[in-house]
Amino acid sequence: MSTETSAEFRMPSLGADMTEGTVVEWLVGPGDRVRRGDVVAVVDTEKAAIDVECFEDGVVDRLLVQQGQKVAVGTPLALIGSARTEHPEPATAPATLAPEPAGPRIGSPLARKRAEQAGIDLATIPGSGPGGLITRADVENAVPPATARPPSVRARISPYARRLATERGIDPATLTASSPNGTVHARDLPPPASAAPPAPAPTFPPPPEIPLTLPPEPPGVAQRRATAALMARSKREIPHYYLSQDIDMGRALDWLRGHNRAIPVTARVLPAAVLLRAVALAARAVPELNGHWVDDGFRPGDGVHLGVAVSVRGGGLVVPVVRDADTLGLDELMAAVRGAAERARGARLRSSEAGGATLTVTNLGELGVDTVHGVIHPPQVALVGFGAVRRRPWADDTENTDTDHGSVTVRPVVTATLSADHRATDGATGARLLHHIARCLHRPEEL
Structure with a gap:
C-alpha cells in the first residue's frame, strides 16, 4: 500500500494589479506526473495569456477548477501528490477479501482519449500511476513509433480571440491567422450564428429592426484598460x-563591436543588453532602489529582477521579468531578454516571467525618443529609462597642456533617466544609481 500527501497548486499572482484569472486550458490531468518548471495550465489575465508553471515534482491527484472558470488569486486549482512512501503488500491476500476487479483502472481522462486516438487496448498497458493507474505518459510509451503523434504545438492566439473561441465552441487549432506574425486575432473568427428574429405581435405589424449589437471589443482594449488602472x-x-x-x-x-565579432551572428548582443546589464549591476550596488513599497515601508528585493517594458503589436504594454539579472553574463542576459520579448509579443509569457519585478527598465531609443520620464510600476519604487544613442558635441574634461582648456568632440551619447518614489529614497540616492550606471558603461570590459 502507499501513503501520499497532496499539495495545493494555487492561482498565482502574475502582477501587482492582478486579483483574479481564468483557467483557459489544462495541459495535465489526474494521474499525470509533473516536474518543477513544467507548464501545467494556461491562465488568462486582463493583460495576457500566461503559461503557468508547476513549482514541485509529483503526480496530479485532482483538478479543482474547470476550464473557463474565473477564480481569485490564491484559489486552489489542483492537488499534486508530492510525498509518497511505499509499504510492502502482503504476499497473499486474506481469503475474506473480495478480489480486485479485472481490467485496468484509468487515472487520467487524457490517457483514455489518447488511447482511443491511437487504437490501443488499455488492458495491454501497465500503469505507473498511483495504485497502478494508467497515465497519459503510459499510453504515449505504448504508441508504436510509426503512429506516434508529433509534439503538441498550440496555435498562437490572442487572449481575446481565445475567449471568443471558447464562448462560441470553436477549436483554436482550426483557425487561420491573417496577421503576418501568425497570431490569431478576434477578426479571424467566423461570425457567431445570428439568433432567429422574434415572432411578430398578432395585432401589430413588427417594428423596424434596429441593430443593437455592439461591435466586438478591439484586441488590446482590455490590456490597455489594465495598464491605465495601474x-x-x-x-x-x-x-x-x-x-x-x-x-x-x-x-x-567600441567594446561591443569587438565582442560581437568574436561570436556567431545569431548570438550577437544589442546595445540595449549593455544598458540592461549596467542597470542590473547598479541596482545591486544601490539596493535602496531595488524592491517594493508595501505596508508603508520599503522591502528590499530578494534579487535583482528586472522588468523590461515591451510594446506589443496593436497597442499595449507588457513587462516580462528577467530574474536575477545581475548574475547573468552579457550573452545570457541578451538571450533571456530576446526570449522574453518574443513570448510577450506572442501573448505566451511564462508565469515566472509575469510578476515579481524589483525594478523596471524602459528603452524607447529605437523609436527616436531622446528622454524618457517613466511612471513607476507599483509596488516598485523606481524605473530607469533610456533614450536614443545620438552623436552630440561632448566636452572632454581632460585638460589640454597647450591651451589649458578641455576639447570638444562629437561622441555617441545616451540620456539615462530615473523615476523614483520619494517615500523610499531621496535625490542623493537616485543620483548614486545613475552614477553607477554611467561608471559601468565607461568600463565595459567589467560587464
Whole structure:
C-alpha cells in the first residue's frame, strides 16, 4: 500500500494589479506526473495569456477548477501528490477479501482519449500511476513509433480571440491567422450564428429592426484598460521625483563591436543588453532602489529582477521579468531578454516571467525618443529609462597642456533617466544609481 500527501497548486499572482484569472486550458490531468518548471495550465489575465508553471515534482491527484472558470488569486486549482512512501503488500491476500476487479483502472481522462486516438487496448498497458493507474505518459510509451503523434504545438492566439473561441465552441487549432506574425486575432473568427428574429405581435405589424449589437471589443482594449488602472494608481499614490544624466557611450560601443565579432551572428548582443546589464549591476550596488513599497515601508528585493517594458503589436504594454539579472553574463542576459520579448509579443509569457519585478527598465531609443520620464510600476519604487544613442558635441574634461582648456568632440551619447518614489529614497540616492550606471558603461570590459 502507499501513503501520499497532496499539495495545493494555487492561482498565482502574475502582477501587482492582478486579483483574479481564468483557467483557459489544462495541459495535465489526474494521474499525470509533473516536474518543477513544467507548464501545467494556461491562465488568462486582463493583460495576457500566461503559461503557468508547476513549482514541485509529483503526480496530479485532482483538478479543482474547470476550464473557463474565473477564480481569485490564491484559489486552489489542483492537488499534486508530492510525498509518497511505499509499504510492502502482503504476499497473499486474506481469503475474506473480495478480489480486485479485472481490467485496468484509468487515472487520467487524457490517457483514455489518447488511447482511443491511437487504437490501443488499455488492458495491454501497465500503469505507473498511483495504485497502478494508467497515465497519459503510459499510453504515449505504448504508441508504436510509426503512429506516434508529433509534439503538441498550440496555435498562437490572442487572449481575446481565445475567449471568443471558447464562448462560441470553436477549436483554436482550426483557425487561420491573417496577421503576418501568425497570431490569431478576434477578426479571424467566423461570425457567431445570428439568433432567429422574434415572432411578430398578432395585432401589430413588427417594428423596424434596429441593430443593437455592439461591435466586438478591439484586441488590446482590455490590456490597455489594465495598464491605465495601474498607471492611475501609480500617479495617485506615489510621489515621483525625476533625475537624468547624459552618458558617453563611446567606449561601450567600441567594446561591443569587438565582442560581437568574436561570436556567431545569431548570438550577437544589442546595445540595449549593455544598458540592461549596467542597470542590473547598479541596482545591486544601490539596493535602496531595488524592491517594493508595501505596508508603508520599503522591502528590499530578494534579487535583482528586472522588468523590461515591451510594446506589443496593436497597442499595449507588457513587462516580462528577467530574474536575477545581475548574475547573468552579457550573452545570457541578451538571450533571456530576446526570449522574453518574443513570448510577450506572442501573448505566451511564462508565469515566472509575469510578476515579481524589483525594478523596471524602459528603452524607447529605437523609436527616436531622446528622454524618457517613466511612471513607476507599483509596488516598485523606481524605473530607469533610456533614450536614443545620438552623436552630440561632448566636452572632454581632460585638460589640454597647450591651451589649458578641455576639447570638444562629437561622441555617441545616451540620456539615462530615473523615476523614483520619494517615500523610499531621496535625490542623493537616485543620483548614486545613475552614477553607477554611467561608471559601468565607461568600463565595459567589467560587464
